[in-house]
Amino acid sequence: MPQSSQDSRAEYITGLRKLADWLEQNTETSVPSDGDILLPLTKNEAVEAHAAATGLEVRYDNDGNASAVAKFGAIAYRAYGYADWDQHYAQHQEQTARNWADKNDMVIQPREGGAR
Known part of the structure; x- marks a missing residue:
């Protein structure tokens, strides 16, 4: 290091x-009532490597996203990643834009001739 x-x-x-x-x-x-310390590792492979190095168990959610947790009383040190980071990020960005548009009484529409 x-x-x-x-x-x-x-x-x-x-x-x-x-x-x-x-x-x-x-x-x-x-x-805080939620005692999580979050370690975003972006991709599942990084979570798996972290877990192997620290002796933690990797768990996967219904979408195939990985996490590994070390508990210290009421505090959890939570590493997490995504099965497909690029897709997750794109969906997050789209949802952020749609939320902004809704809040500002606007609608997001595809450009004419553009892909949806």
């Missing part, structure tokens, strides 16, 4: 420890 990656990793871990100490000292502070 390159030194800059090692430094970033060490900095992240130090930050997590400081967060835990701060939460412990500030007992009136709320904590």
Whole structure:
């Protein structure tokens, strides 16, 4: 691992420890009800490699998307990926555009002569 990656990793871990100490000292502070720390790995193959390296089990949802979870009490470190990242991203972008259009009282239509 390159030194800059090692430094970033060490900095992240130090930050997590400081967060835990701060939460412990500030007992009136709320904590998230969903304790997931998400690690987006984009593709299933990356999730499978991560799981193999860390001894985690890979699970697949109904769409064939992979995830591997390490539980630490109420916190889950969740790596996830997609069977077809490009398709997932395209669908996400289309849904974002349609939501924006709906919110602005507009309709998205294909260009004349364009593919749908």
